[in-house]
Amino acid sequence: MAVNIFKKPGRQTVLVAEAVLTYANTLSPADLNAVDTPCIDMPEGAMVVGGRVFVVTAFNSATSDTLDVGDNDDPNRYTNGGAVDISTADVFPLTLDTVSVSNHVYTAGETINFTWTAVGADATAGEVRIQIHYIIADRANETQSLKVTNYGAARQ
Numbered sequence: 001m002a003v004n005i006f007k008k009p010g011r012q013t014v015l016v017a018e019a020v021l022t023y024a025n026t027l028s029p030a031d032l033n034a035v036d037t038p039c040i041d042m043p044e045g046a047m048v049v050g051g052r053v054f055v056v057t058a059f060n061s062a063t064s065d066t067l068d069v070g071d072n073d074d075p076n077r078y079t080n081g082g083a084v085d086i087s088t089a090d091v092f093p094l095t096l097d098t099v100s101v102s103n104h105v106y107t108a109g110e111t112i113n114f115t116w117t118a119v120g121a122d123a124t125a126g127e128v129r130i131q132i133h134y135i136i137a138d139r140a141n142e143t144q145s146l147k148v149t150n151y152g153a154a155r156q
Contacts, residue, residue, distance in 0.1 A: 062120025
C-alpha cells in the first residue's frame with residue numbers, strides 16, 4: 001500500500017510583536033504590581049513559536065523584580081519554568097516546552113499579558129522588551145515548488 005504525504009507549498013515569515021515596559025512608562029508600581037496586564041493583541045489564528053524577555057536595563061526595586069508572561073487563560077504560559085528575574089540585564093527565552101503551550105492557537109480578542117512583581121521600594125530604573133514570535137495558521141507569504149514522493153513503493 002502506498003503512503004502519500006501531502007506537502008503544503010505555502011511558506012510564511014515569522015511575525016514579531018514587541019511590548020516595552022519601563023519603570024517610567026508605568027502608571028505606578030502599585031498599579032501594576034502583581035497585576036495581569038495586557039501588552040500585545042494577538043490576531044485570530046496566531047500560534048506563538050518563540051520569543052524572549054530582553055532586560056535592557058535592570059529593574060531596581062529594593063528587594064526583587066520578576067516578570068511572568070502569559071495570556072488570559074494562563075498568566076505564566078510562556079514563563080512556566082518560573083518568573084523571569086528582571087533585576088539583571090539579560091535575555092531570557094520564552095518557554096514553549098509543553099504541548100498545551102506550543103499548540104495554543106489564539107482566537108479573536110486575546111492578548112499576551114505580563115505580570116510584574118516588585119518587592120520593596122519603587123524601581124527608579126528598568127526597561128524590558130517582551131518579544132513574541134508567532135505565525136498565523138493557513139497563511140502564506142510565498143510558495144515553494146514541491147516534489148511529490150510516493151514512499152509506499154519502496155516498502156512493498
